[in-house]
Amino acid sequence: MLNNATIAQLRSLKLQGFADALQQQHEQADCLGLSFDERLALLVEREVHARGDRKRTRLLQRAQLKYMTATLEDASFEGIRGIDRSALMGLALSTWIERGETICFAGATGLGKTWLACALAQYACRQGHSALYLRVPRLAEELRILHGAGSFRRWLQQLAKVDVLVLDDWGTGAIDAATRADLLEIVDDRSAQRATIITHQLPIEHWHAWLGDPTVADAILDRLMQHCRRFTLDGESRRTGRNAGMANKSNKTTQEANS
Numbered sequence: 600m601l602n603n604a605t606i607a608q609l610r611s612l613k614l615q616g617f618a619d620a621l622q623q624q625h626e627q628a629d630c631l632g633l634s635f636d637e638r639l640a641l642l643v644e645r646e647v648h649a650r651g652d653r654k655r656t657r658l659l660q661r662a663q664l665k666y667m668t669a670t671l672e673d674a675s676f677e678g679i680r681g682i683d684r685s686a687l688m689g690l691a692l693s694t695w696i697e698r699g700e701t702i703c704f705a706g707a708t709g710l711g712k713t714w715l716a717c718a719l720a721q722y723a724c725r726q727g728h729s730a731l732y733l734r735v736p737r738l739a740e741e742l743r744i745l746h747g748a749g750s751f752r753r754w755l756q757q758l759a760k761v762d763v764l765v766l767d768d769w770g771t772g773a774i775d776a777a778t779r780a781d782l783l784e785i786v787d788d789r790s791a792q793r794a795t796i797i798t799h800q801l802p803i804e805h806w807h808a809w810l811g812d813p814t815v816a817d818a819i820l821d822r823l824m825q826h827c828r829r830f831t832l833d834g835e836s837r838r839t840g841r842n843a844g845m846a847n848k849s850n851k852t853t854q855e856a857n858s
Contacts, residue, residue, distance in 0.1 A: 620645035655725055662720060662730040665767065669718040679710060679834040687715070690828065691722050696762055699792045701827040705799055709836030712798040716765050719796060728762035735769050739778040751781070759788035763796065770801030770809050779815050790822035803829070 602625055609618035620642045633641075659667065671691055676683050682704075695702065702719065704712040720730040733741075745751040758764065764785075774782070789795055801809060810816035 614646055616646035617642050654727065658724040658727070658729055659721065662724055662732060664717040664720055664730070664732045664765070665734075666714050666717040667721070669714050669721055671718050671722050674715065674718055679832055681706065681832040681834075682715070682830045686830070687719075691719060695828070696723060696728055696794045698794075698826055699789065700794055701823045701825075702794070702796045703799065703803070703827060703829045704796070704832065705802070705829065706832030707800060707836070710832040710834060712832060713767050716767065716796045716798050720763050720765050723763045723794075729760070730763040730765065731758065731761045732765040732767065734767045736772045738782070739775060742778055742781050746777075755784060755788065758785060759793070761793065763794045764789060765796045765798075767798050769797045769799040770806060771799075774810065776812070779810055779812060782810075783815050783819050786819050786822045791825055795823070797823070 602621075606618045606622055609615075609621065624638060624641070671687060674684065674687060690702065702716075704715055706712055717732065720732065723730050742751065745754050786795075806820060807813070807816045810819060
């Protein structure tokens, strides 16, 4: 009865890992032979791991990645040039997040740029970093809504704290003056402090013309290119070719790659 009451109290305190481990210890005779300190260490370790799992789950949910199940381990590079598993894992294991680097995945549509960006952001979440996915062509509408609701400044402050920001389909479609100005604010907050992943078809040498205003364009490009790693993908489209879908191994048909 005492054990059941203690376990119930642990659960009420939201110490789920501790409670589960304590219940298991009472069910395993060999654990009863351990010292108090040894048993306590095992209980605390279980709680730490449980909290880490919950944190990673929350980070992935908040990231709103287009491909939630994309993982670096499942990436396929068959028929794709410009990046390979060694280069991708070397990037993931480096200090690119801590250094606030910009990672650019360039290439034609259907080569898996978005999938790779999501996989890299997903790995960051698994390491305890926060991430957020934004699609640039939709950004203007979303920003107008934020301005209209008077919540843009608060949103901008929250975004500045996100460790990894994915800007998908950069340079796709026209950009207006208001969005261009807001984009500068977003980029300025992240410059050399927070990491950014950009996927794009438009070559970098044409970004200046796409952004339009020379002064704002100079400011944005200067901040993005301070610490930038560029990967240019080439090969057969994953949508239309025989390798369609840079998918995870358990569900290749539903995780097709997107630019």
